[in-house]
Amino acid sequence: MEAIIAKTEKQLNDAFFVRKEVFVKEQHVPEEEEIDQFEDTSEHIVVYDGGQPVGAGRWRLKDGHGKLERICVMKSHRSLGVGAIIMRALEKAAEAKGADSFILHAQTQAVPFYEKQGYRVTSGEEFLDAGIPHLEMVKKQKL
Template sequence: MITRVKQVKTLEELTQAFTIRKAVFVKEQGISEKLDFDTYDPQAFHILVYHGENPIATGRLHMENKQGHISRVAVLKEFRGKGLGRLVVEHMEKLAIEKGMTSVFLYPHDYLKKFYTELGYCEVPDSKFWLGQHTLIKMTKNL
């Protein structure tokens, strides 16, 4: 699969990122749009992964308490299992380093713990919480 990764620079690209997020989080996972689209979006850095000219994955990064907060990592269903989630996270980490961040954290679904552990993240003890019907955990990584 030929892919390219690009930092979002235009409103059109941001709209493409939001379209992917809506497909994954709102339609598939039943998370309300009010929870997915929040006040961090305008100040965050967003990336898109393309297959040819089609955007197929996204993620965002923003600074929170002097740490990078990686969130909204989403891959369209038909492209999962091809390493694109890893690609998004690795690019977000590189972007965090470029922006002077020395650590990052995220709140994945608890069933993704193994995936993020393999990428070098550690679960914060007693961090499990529920967002609607989803169980989330906090994980961190020093860069």
């Protein structure tokens, strides 16, 4: 499996395809909420397995932090390490642009996964995003 930064329209559409499959079809997030105003200012990552897109995520710089968003893996590829591949690729891309820490809004059911990646819950105050419970998490780079 290979994670790449989406540089072509096809690669970007592949990332959107995975996001639509996971968030819109599977989790019932309205499509108008899934695609937002940050698409053009974010750097997108897509993971391929044998040429097929199986995972995606994006990041953007926010207040000096790498804000990781829209991280998702196709149901067929969960528990195969794709999520960790996405996280490493997003963090590496953000570091290359000067981010010294990372933040994300994790679906509460995914918190254990992010904790394994070195993230910790910041406040513990749950909030809803697209009707799904989330917690804010942070990870600082090792100095």
